[in-house]
Amino acid sequence: MILSIIYTWALMILFCVGFSIGYYSYRSIKRKFDEEYGKKGLLFKRVIHGIVYILLLSLVHEAVVVRLGENPLSKEVEALILLFLFFIGAPIFIDITLSLYKLAKKH
Amino acid sequence: MTPLATFTIIFTIVILLLVAEIEHRAIVAMLAAVLSVYFGISYGLFTYEDIVEMINLDTVLFIVGILILFETLSESGFFDFIGLYLLQKLGSHYTLSIITLIVLVTLFSGFSSNITVMLIFGAITFKFAESLGFNAKETILVEGLQTNVGGILIPISSIPALIIATKTRMGFSDFIKISLPFIVLLTLVTVIISWVLYYRRDSKLNPENKEVIRKLIDPWSAVEKPSALYRSFLIFSGFLITVSLSSGTDLPPSFIAFFFVVLSFMLSGVDPDKVFRRTDWSIPFFVGGFFIFVGGLERSGVLDKIAEKLVDLLYLNPCISAPLLLLICATVSAFIDNIPVVLILYPIVNDLVKILGIDPLPFYWALIVGSNLGGNLTTFGSPSVLIGIRLLERRKMEVSMGEYVKKCYPIALAQILVSMVILALMTNVGYL
Numbered sequence: 143m144i145l146s147i148i149y150t151w152a153l154m155i156l157f158c159v160g161f162s163i164g165y166y167s168y169r170s171i172k173r174k175f176d177e178e179y180g181k182k183g184l185l186f187k188r189v190i191h192g193i194v195y196i197l198l199l200s201l202v203h204e205a206v207v208v209r210l211g212e213n214p215l216s217k218e219v220e221a222l223i224l225l226f227l228f229f230i231g232a233p234i235f236i237d238i239t240l241s242l243y244k245l246a247k248k249h
Numbered sequence: 250m251t252p253l254a255t256f257t258i259i260f261t262i263v264i265l266l267l268v269a270e271i272e273h274r275a276i277v278a279m280l281a282a283v284l285s286v287y288f289g290i291s292y293g294l295f296t297y298e299d300i301v302e303m304i305n306l307d308t309v310l311f312i313v314g315i316l317i318l319f320e321t322l323s324e325s326g327f328f329d330f331i332g333l334y335l336l337q338k339l340g341s342h343y344t345l346s347i348i349t350l351i352v353l354v355t356l357f358s359g360f361s362s363n364i365t366v367m368l369i370f371g372a373i374t375f376k377f378a379e380s381l382g383f384n385a386k387e388t389i390l391v392e393g394l395q396t397n398v399g400g401i402l403i404p405i406s407s408i409p410a411l412i413i414a415t416k417t418r419m420g421f422s423d424f425i426k427i428s429l430p431f432i433v434l435l436t437l438v439t440v441i442i443s444w445v446l447y448y449r450r451d452s453k454l455n456p457e458n459k460e461v462i463r464k465l466i467d468p469w470s471a472v473e474k475p476s477a478l479y480r481s482f483l484i485f486s487g488f489l490i491t492v493s494l495s496s497g498t499d500l501p502p503s504f505i506a507f508f509f510v511v512l513s514f515m516l517s518g519v520d521p522d523k524v525f526r527r528t529d530w531s532i533p534f535f536v537g538g539f540f541i542f543v544g545g546l547e548r549s550g551v552l553d554k555i556a557e558k559l560v561d562l563l564y565l566n567p568c569i570s571a572p573l574l575l576l577i578c579a580t581v582s583a584f585i586d587n588i589p590v591v592l593i594l595y596p597i598v599n600d601l602v603k604i605l606g607i608d609p610l611p612f613y614w615a616l617i618v619g620s621n622l623g624g625n626l627t628t629f630g631s632p633s634v635l636i637g638i639r640l641l642e643r644r645k646m647e648v649s650m651g652e653y654v655k656k657c658y659p660i661a662l663a664q665i666l667v668s669m670v671i672l673a674l675m676t677n678v679g680y681l
Contacts, residue, residue: 190269197262201284204250208291 156222164229171195171234185245192238199231252292256549259284263542267585270629274586275531278538285545294548303544307503308415309537314506315405316532318488319361320524321513325481328357328366329471332373337466343381347388347448348440350374354392355436359402360485362529363633366396371640376466386646387447390657391439393625393637398435398664400621401428405492408536409591409620413613415502416595421493427614427681431671438667442660477518484513539592547596556597563601563612568677571611572669574598575619579665582623583630591620611676618668625661628653 179188206223210216259281266277289295295303322328332353339346350370358366370392378385400407404414404424414424472478488509495505514521546552562570562577582590594616602609624631628638628650634657638648648656675681 187269187271190265191271194262194265194271197258197265201255201258201262201288204255205287205291207250208288 157225160222160225160229163226164233167230168233172237175237185241185248189238189241189245192234192241195234196231196238199227199234203227252288252294252549253551253554255288255292256285256546256551257554259288259542260546260551263589264585267589273531275534275538278535278542278589280538281542282538285542289545289548292549294545299544300541303541304537305416305540307501308412309533309540310503311415311501311506312408312411312536313533314503314510315411316362316528317510317524318485318506318513319365320527321510321517321519322481322485323361323365323369324519324524324527325474325478325517326472327478327482328361328369329373330468330478331357332370333466333471334468336373336377337468343383344444344448346377346381347444350377350388351391351395351440351443352436355395355399355432356402358396358399358633359406359432363396363400363407363631364529364636366399367393367633367636367640371637375640375644380466385644386641386648387443387656389637389641390634390648390653391443391447391660393631393634394657394660394664395436395439396633397621397624397631398432398439401431401435401618403428403489407621408532408588410617412536412588412591413595413617416599417609417613419613421489427675430675431618431668434667434671435664438663439660442663446656446659474518480517481513481519484509484517487512536588536592539589543592543596546593552593552597552600555593556601559597560601560605563598563605563607567607567611568673571615571676572673574612575615575669575672576665578616578619579623579626582620583626587620587624587631590623591616608681610681611672614672614675614681618672619665622661622665622668625657625664 175188175191179185179191203220203223207216207220210219262284263277263281266272266280267274272280286300290297332350335349335353336346339349350373354366354370357370371389374385374388374392378388397407400410402425403410404419404421405411410424413419469475488505491505491509492502495502513519514524543552559574562573564570565573578590578594595613598612598616599609602612625634628648629635638653641648672681
């Protein structure tokens with residue numbers, strides 16, 4: 143029972159940490175994007191930059207997985223990494239979609 | 250993920266970053282190198298010891314040596330002096346002066362970095378245009394195009410030429426034997442087209458202005474220390490002669506370059522600090538990083554996949570396939586820096602010609618010429634064209650992409666077309 147509560151608590155903490163890291167990473171990326179690609183003419187560049195970040199996130203996942211190999215904790219660590227990457231990647235993906243929408247609307 | 254998939258992702262990231270020019274090219278190359286090393290070692294594709302071999306240290310050091318020698322010669326005021334001296338002598342002949350400017354830019358960009366030549370000749374052209382009363386815009390743009398033609402002149406004229414010449418151990422004389430027809434014909438094409446399009450209408454200038462230029466230009470004003478100019482020129486000439494004769498010896502090119510770097514610092518009288526400050530250090534990092542990245546692509550099988558697409562092209566008659574490769578290389582170089590284009594295409598072409606048992610020389614030349622001329626197709630494809638446009642913008646002469654296409658495409662496209670014809674003819678008659 144206690145173990146189960148600790149497990150749930152740890153999971154919640156990790157989820158919150160993941161969310162916080164993801165949120166603040168995205169905020170800093172968005173600030174950088176807004177500074178560099180504020181003008182509408184640079185939307186295309188913003189999309190490419192976003193895609194590059196998404197691809198880099200997939201490499202981060204692979205970089206961890208390739209080093210983990212087969213051990214008892216590998217599945218848990220991979221799930222944790224995926225959680226963190228999702229919180230960073232999802233807002234970037236939304237940013238790309240919005241930029242593409244604005245681009246399509248412009249033309 | 251398989252190594253092939255991972256390295257394809259790295260390749261995509263690099264291409265996207267280079268096309269969109271999001272990060273500095275040296276940073277992109279170093280990112281590619283770091284990722285390639287991490288994944289390459291993790292997948293067991295290579296070891297740390299292999300990385301030293303992959304970097305191709307001799308080529309990178311040769312590039313560093315040449316960059317320093319170029320800067321030493323430039324710092325001595327040699328290029329400014331020769332340019333101003335000839336213009337002073339030819340100032341009263343408008344036609345001859347314009348042709349001299351174009352030829353000098355081509356020649357000097359063979360012996361110095363394109364950016365340095367563009368900056369020096371940009372200033373000279375503005376001075377010349379103000380004195381004679383003609384519009385400098387077209388001349389600056391034509392000079393920008395010609396700096397890339399000059400990149401074919403000798404093996405050290407441009408990084409793509411240097412990489413291929415070093416890797417294939419192409420001798421100096423063997424290189425010039427092939428490059429000269431290209432240089433002569435391409436410059437001739439540029440002179441004729443630019444004359445017909447721009448200069449014919451200005452050929453009857455105010456005769457009063459023609460004498461002004463003689464009095465206005467003093468070549469020695471560009472030289473801080475005449476002794477430094479003489480010594481730097483002698484040392485650079487010594488370097489060129491030694492490199493051209495070194496193919497029969499076991500001395501590596503990087504050793505010769507550094508021997509003359511030391512000699513020039515000790516004897517030329519040029520301030521080494523100034524030379525070090527002006528040297529473009531991003532180039533060796535860029536090339537070194539890219540060597541590791543290309544090594545990773547090679548070992549992960551990504552290059553084999555690209556080669557599969559190219560193999561059908563190389564199956565054709567070399568008289569057709571070599572010019573087509575030139576066209577492909579030029580088109581890609583218009584959007585991506587020409588160094589990665591050559592670094593990626595060279596191992597592919599090299600492996601394919603070995604497998605197919607065909608003469609590799611026409612294809613090496615397709616890469617050298619295509620990668621150099623391709624930059625002329627866009628305003629951002631070549632640093633020297635970009636510098637030329639910036640110089641014009643500073644003087645309130647904006648150049649839009651549309652205007653660039655209108656003014657430069659007749660020359661740039663003619664240059665690529667003529668190069669394809671020259672390459673096809675050379676291959677056909679067995680000159681290559």
